[in-house]
Amino acid sequence: MSPRGAAPRVLDTARALAALDVLAGLAETASVSNYAKPHVSDDDTLAATDVRHPVVERLAGGSFVANDVQLDSRDHQLVIITGPNMGGKSTYLRQVALLCLMAQAGSFVPAREAKIGIVDRLFARVGASDNIARGQSTFMVEMQETAQILNGATSRSLVVLDEIGRGTATFDGLSLAWAVAEYLAKDGPARPKTLFATHYHELTDLADAQPNVNNAHVAAREWKDDIVFLHKILPGRSDRSYGIQVARLAGLPGPVITRARTILHALEQDELSRGGRPAISGQRPAPTAQLGLFQAESPVEERLRERLREVDINRTTPLDALQLPVVSWKAEAED
Amino acid sequence: MRQYFDAKRQYRHALVFFRMGDFYEMFYEDALVAARALDLTLTSRSKDASGAPVPMCGVPYHAGDTYIARLVRKGYRVAICEQVEDPKKAKGVVKREVVRVVSPGTLADTGYLDAREPSFLLAIYATSGADPRATAYGVALLDLSTGEFDVAEYAGPDGLQALRDEIAVLRPREVIVASGSDIGASVPEIAQLGLTVTDVEGWHFDIETARQTLLDQLRVASLDGFGLERRQVAVAAAGALVRHLRDTQKAELAHVRSVRLKESTDALVIDPTTLKHLEVVESTDGGRQGSLLHEIDRTITPMGGRMLRAWLLRPLVVLERIRDRLDAVEECAIRATERAKVRETLKGVQDLERLMSRIALATAGPRDLVALCASIAVVPRVSLLLDGFEAPLVRSLRGELDELADVRGWIETTVTAEPPALARDGGFVRDGVDTELDGMRHISRSGKQLIAEMEEQERARTGIASLKVRFNRVFGYYIEVSKSNLHAVPPDYHRKQTVAGGERFVTPALKEYEEKVLGADERILERELAIFEDL
Numbered sequence: 016m017s018p019r020g021a022a023p024r025v026l027d028t029a030r031a032l033a034a035l036d037v038l039a040g041l042a043e044t045a046s047v048s049n050y051a052k053p054h055v056s057d058d059d060t061l062a063a064t065d066v067r068h069p070v071v072e073r074l075a076g077g078s079f080v081a082n083d084v085q086l087d088s089r090d091h092q093l094v095i096i097t098g099p100n101m102g103g104k105s106t107y108l109r110q111v112a113l114l115c116l117m118a119q120a121g122s123f124v125p126a127r128e129a130k131i132g133i134v135d136r137l138f139a140r141v142g143a144s145d146n147i148a149r150g151q152s153t154f155m156v157e158m159q160e161t162a163q164i165l166n167g168a169t170s171r172s173l174v175v176l177d178e179i180g181r182g183t184a185t186f187d188g189l190s191l192a193w194a195v196a197e198y199l200a201k202d203g204p205a206r207p208k209t210l211f212a213t214h215y216h217e218l219t220d221l222a223d224a225q226p227n228v229n230n231a232h233v234a235a236r237e238w239k240d241d242i243v244f245l246h247k248i249l250p251g252r253s254d255r256s257y258g259i260q261v262a263r264l265a266g267l268p269g270p271v272i273t274r275a276r277t278i279l280h281a282l283e284q285d286e287l288s289r290g291g292r293p294a295i296s297g298q299r300p301a302p303t304a305q306l307g308l309f310q311a312e313s314p315v316e317e318r319l320r321e322r323l324r325e326v327d328i329n330r331t332t333p334l335d336a337l338q339l340p341v342v343s344w345k346a347e348a349e350d
Numbered sequence: 351m352r353q354y355f356d357a358k359r360q361y362r363h364a365l366v367f368f369r370m371g372d373f374y375e376m377f378y379e380d381a382l383v384a385a386r387a388l389d390l391t392l393t394s395r396s397k398d399a400s401g402a403p404v405p406m407c408g409v410p411y412h413a414g415d416t417y418i419a420r421l422v423r424k425g426y427r428v429a430i431c432e433q434v435e436d437p438k439k440a441k442g443v444v445k446r447e448v449v450r451v452v453s454p455g456t457l458a459d460t461g462y463l464d465a466r467e468p469s470f471l472l473a474i475y476a477t478s479g480a481d482p483r484a485t486a487y488g489v490a491l492l493d494l495s496t497g498e499f500d501v502a503e504y505a506g507p508d509g510l511q512a513l514r515d516e517i518a519v520l521r522p523r524e525v526i527v528a529s530g531s532d533i534g535a536s537v538p539e540i541a542q543l544g545l546t547v548t549d550v551e552g553w554h555f556d557i558e559t560a561r562q563t564l565l566d567q568l569r570v571a572s573l574d575g576f577g578l579e580r581r582q583v584a585v586a587a588a589g590a591l592v593r594h595l596r597d598t599q600k601a602e603l604a605h606v607r608s609v610r611l612k613e614s615t616d617a618l619v620i621d622p623t624t625l626k627h628l629e630v631v632e633s634t635d636g637g638r639q640g641s642l643l644h645e646i647d648r649t650i651t652p653m654g655g656r657m658l659r660a661w662l663l664r665p666l667v668v669l670e671r672i673r674d675r676l677d678a679v680e681e682c683a684i685r686a687t688e689r690a691k692v693r694e695t696l697k698g699v700q701d702l703e704r705l706m707s708r709i710a711l712a713t714a715g716p717r718d719l720v721a722l723c724a725s726i727a728v729v730p731r732v733s734l735l736l737d738g739f740e741a742p743l744v745r746s747l748r749g750e751l752d753e754l755a756d757v758r759g760w761i762e763t764t765v766t767a768e769p770p771a772l773a774r775d776g777g778f779v780r781d782g783v784d785t786e787l788d789g790m791r792h793i794s795r796s797g798k799q800l801i802a803e804m805e806e807q808e809r810a811r812t813g814i815a816s817l818k819v820r821f822n823r824v825f826g827y828y829i830e831v832s833k834s835n836l837h838a839v840p841p842d843y844h845r846k847q848t849v850a851g852g853e854r855f856v857t858p859a860l861k862e863y864e865e866k867v868l869g870a871d872e873r874i875l876e877r878e879l880a881i882f883e884d885l
Contacts, residue, residue: 016756017885018722022605022710024752025722026497028729029653029702031750035732036654036696037661038675038744039689042682043648052680055672070629070645112628113642119618119665121675122646123683133667139624142634160623167511167621 041122048073050123053114054130061086061115061173061208063129068110069117072125080246081127084111086208088170091229093200093209095218096248098233099257103246104212105141107233108175111210112139115173134208136172138164140179154182158191165198172207174199178214189215196221200228219252319348351377351398353446354431361429363548364451365421369432373408374417381405387424388417418452419462425546427453450713451598454546455524458495458707465652465701466638466659468493472522473591474513474533475555475583485536487513488583490591490609491522496656496703497605497710501584502612512614514539518622519663521545526594528552550594557582560589567592568607577611584611605710618665630662650696653703678743685739692735699725712883716769716778719885723761726754764881773882776875787877790870797867801827804860812838819860827864828854 018025044050048069065081072079080103085091096104110125117124118131140160161179168174179195180188192215199209200221211218222228232253234245242260259279263272322344331339354377357366365384367374376384377395385392385407394403409417418428429451433444455471463469475488486505492498504513517525517539525540527533529549534540540547553559564573564585573579578588588609595603625631633640643662649655666672682689705722708714729751736748769778781788805819814835821827825846831839832852843855 017760018706018709018719018757019604019885021754021757022497022706023607024754025706025726025757026605026703027750028726028752028754029706030657031747032696032699032702032729032732033651033653033657034747035692035736035744036649036651037658038678038747039682039692039696040648040650040654040658041646041679042689043693044646045679045683046686047648048646052676055669055676057669069642070640073645109628112624113630116618116620116628116630116662116665117642117646118676119667119672120661121666121672121679123676123679133669133672134618135667136619137624138621139627141627163511163621163623167619 038121045123048125050125051128053118053124053126054128055118056130056132058132059088059171059208060130060132061111061134063111063114063124063126063131065127066110066114066129067125068106069113069125071106071110082107082110082246082248084114084210084248086111086173086210087132088206088208088227090227091208092206092227093196093211093225094229094231095196095221095252096210096212096231096233097214097216097219098253099235099242099244099261102233102235102244102257103248104233105177106246107248108141108177108210108212109139112137112141112173112175134171134173135169136167136207138168138172138174138176138207140164141175141177157182161195165195165203168199168205168207170205170207172205174207174209175212176209177212179211180213180215189217193218193221196228197225200225214258216252222252315348319344353443357429357431357446357448361427361448361451364427364429364453366429366431366448367409367414367418369411369430369446370408371437372411374411374414374430375406375408377404377406381407383426384421387421387426415459415461419457419459422452422454422457423462425454425544427451427546427548449600453524453548453598455522455526455548456494456595456598457523458704458711459713463495463704465704466655468498468520468656468660469495470520470522471524471526471591471595472517472520473526473587473594474531474537475528475587475590476531476533476536477583482536483507485510486583488581488585488587489513489516490584490588491520492591492595492606494595494599494711495707496653497603497607497707498703499588499606499609500612501578501581501588501609502614503581503584504614510536512619513537515619515621517545518543519620519625524548526550526591528555528590548594550590554590554593555586557586557589560586560593563589563593563596564609567596567603568609576609578609581611599711601711603710605707615667616664618667620663620665625663631659650693651699652701654696674741674743678741681739681741681744688735688739692732695728695731695735698728702726709885715771716765716773716882717771719761719765720767720769723758723765726758729753764885773879774875776878779878779881784877784881787874787881790874790877794867794870794874797863797870801860801863801867804863812840814838825854825856826868827860828856829860830854 062085064083066084067079067081086094096107098104114124114126114129115131115134116137118129119133157179164174164176180192183191192213196211196218199207206227219230222230229250230252231248231250234247234249235257236243236245237260242257242264259272259275262275326339354366354368357368365376365380367376381392382405384390388409390407390409392405392407395406396404398404418430421428429448431446432449434447435445437444455469457463457469471492471494473490477486479485483506486503487509489502489504491500504510514537517537521543522545524546526548529552534547561573565571568576573585578585592603592606629641631641631643632638638644643659647655647658649658700721702722702725705714705718705725708718709722730753733748733751733753736744739745739748764780764783766778766780779787781791801819805817808819808829809815809817814831816832816835818830819827820830828846829843830852836853839855842857844857845853845855847854
């Protein structure tokens with residue numbers, strides 16, 4: 016038969032060859048990269064040990080730290096992950112999402128063992144979006160994407176969220192992150208299996224109130240004021256964020272680090288003076304006591320502010336600056 | 351120029367490549383656009399009726415494909431207007447017709463496509479109604495370079511979101527809509543991704559017309575077999591898409607004989623942002639490197655590469671199907687020896703889908719047939735290697751392998767083993783395929799034989815040992831005599847040309863043979879091309 020007349024038969028054969036090629040290729044990858052066959056089922060549990068990120072693992076060349084994951088619709092429906100940035104939270108979120116995607120595509124997975132309850136939708140928001148080029152603000156894009164998840168996820172979905180609310184002011188961000196987590200864990204129409212990474216430690220309080228919420232944290236060890244990331248995800252909350260140590264590693268000038276420490280210390284004192292944690296878990300209704308940081312200014316402060324405002328820096332020479340009545344202001348402040 | 355205006359009127363949205371001799375010429379606005387886009391020199395042709403010079407530019411026809419591909423990649427459409435009769439036989443102006451329209455979604459030439467990615471053309475049909483939230487969308491998706499053809503239906507706000515996600519994930523090269531439709535307003539991704547939008551007449555989407563087109567294309571009496579009998583909006587989109595392709599490709603699309611209905615519940619829903627953040631098929635910088643696909647893709651064939659990409663973009667949700675794949679991968683992983691042999695064998699397979707599509711679209715060359723033949727020749731060996739496999743998916747795929755002995759037989763007996771790349775170079779049809787062709791070849795060969803013998807005869811007759819009979823394109827056959835022997839030239843030699851070393855002559859007998867040979871050669875090529883067109 017002429018080739019054109021036989022086109023449908025040729026194409027059917029071509030597609031069967033293509034599928035065999037894919038299956039043999041996936042087997043090849045599984046052998047070369049030491050992947051395991053996942054146990055796929057229709058139940059709601061996602062449980063795996065020693066999960067790796069397929070791409071990062073190879074780039075890390077043997078030093079990749081594998082991690083476990085446990086998500087289900089009962090006591091591990093939403094897991095809040097805290098811990099230092101740079102600690103591997105984002106990679107962890109991605110590798111868990113890829114684990115499901117690969118298994119449901121028919122591939123073996125980079126894990127020692129994996130039980131995968133089939134998910135119907137997969138949502139991942141990890142890392143910055145590039146929509147900024149289209150003239151939308153980062154925060155707007157972040158919120159639109161979050162809206163898609165809250166509206167689209169079902170109880171059979173998997174959601175991994177990294178740093179919701181990072182694009183806005185601290186209290187706005189914390190409030191939004193809290194509300195989003197609560198919606199996914201109890202108030203919303205669906206309770207998708209969720210990994211929720213955040214640098215707002217306050218969120219760990221949610222686990223106290225919600226039995227289906229769990230805490231996990233990225234392990235780090237302090238050593239002589241330095242920090243060592245262990246890239247290990249462990250159960251429970253982390254007590255601090257190590258942000259200042261990370262900043263030091265990143266090369267911020269010494270005076271900035273020292274100053275930051277002082278401020279942090281002051282803030283922590285203040286928090287304690289407000290009665291300590293949990294500050295906004297909703298269990299201790301004392302909202303007025305929480306405004307310490309931004310309390311109304313005293314009349315003296317207001318007066319001093321006004322004095323400073325009157326100085327026109329653009330028309331002040333260095334010599335003028337030295338002659339400013341700083342001494343009298345100081346006296347006024349100490350009055 | 352009247353032919354030109356006719357073509358231009360018919361293909362208003364395309365640049366018309368107007369064949370004139372060895373060139374494709376463009377005129378007026380088309381010439382201005384093409385000159386800028388291709389960096390060509392703009393010239394002008396005499397005058398039009400009002401006395402103004404006509405802007406014009408051209409490209410050599412043998413390099414036409416390259417220029418067309420460059421324009422199409424910039425988002426233009428090109429209508430190729432060829433001479434459809436032999437200029438020598440034409441009375442008056444040679445007849446010309448548009449033989450094909452090439453656009454971003456219909457560029458099926460492998461040389462210009464990424465072998466690892468599909469090239470989709472998408473048609474969207476939207477029902478009109480008072481309530482926009484009740485709008486239903488029918489979508490048809492066709493990769494002309496592989497014949498893959500899918501349809502889907504979406505409804506309501508959730509459906510619209512799913513449709514928008516689908517477009518962002520699949521990134522079709524071109525979108526076909528009814529002229530005057532405002533789908534662009536509901537699907538901002540079309541503009542954001544810079545997709546080429548092609549308007550076709552609204553009645554192409556008319557459900558009854560579309561159904562008929564589809565029945566005709568799929569060669570069936572009912573769409574039940576494809577699950578489409580009640581899927582009116584999907585059928586409307588699919589019919590309009592097929593009609594548009596038949597109109598622009600002027601081919602019957604023999605490689606599009608089935609269509610698949612995609613249900614949204616068939617696959618794991620992954621929105622475009624998730625795909626991007628997980629770097630599934632491309633990394634954050636837009637390249638393949640660093641993506642999941644790049645990491646795990648160890649396929650051998652281009653079709654396999656495209657299929658793995660499709661699997662990752664649309665993972666499964668049905669337990670049995672996932673298990674089937676995993677069991678198949680497991681068995682391939684365990685049977686390492688057979689796997690290595692299968693993979694080695696697959697190295698002999700070229701891009702079968704795209705080869706077949708070129709053949710169906712009549713844009714293939716004779717070498718593509720030989721490549722097709724060599725590629726399908728591996729099938730029996732693959733079958734044999736998979737003989738002992740027990741995984742149900744491997745067994746069923748093995749069952750789908752057709753050894754295609756008849757097709758191989760046809761190519762082997764029809765086409766020579768090492769044919770030229772282009773059909774117009776001729777000489778690729780084997781002896782014994784066609785009696786008419788064999789007869790003409792006999793004439794040509796015996797004529798050439800006679801001419802060859804003539805060299806000996808003339809040497810004997812004139813006593814000039816260095817006398818040569820040769821051929822060139824300008825004079826045809828001639829006899830060359832060196833300077834020192836010119837005194838011995840007989841009187842029946844007619845001088846044609848003086849060259850550095852001597853002179854060239856013809857004789858009436860030589861011209862007579864020449865006519866036979868050249869006439870036969872021309873008819874041979876015509877016959878070969880005709881056989882090739884009918885394959």
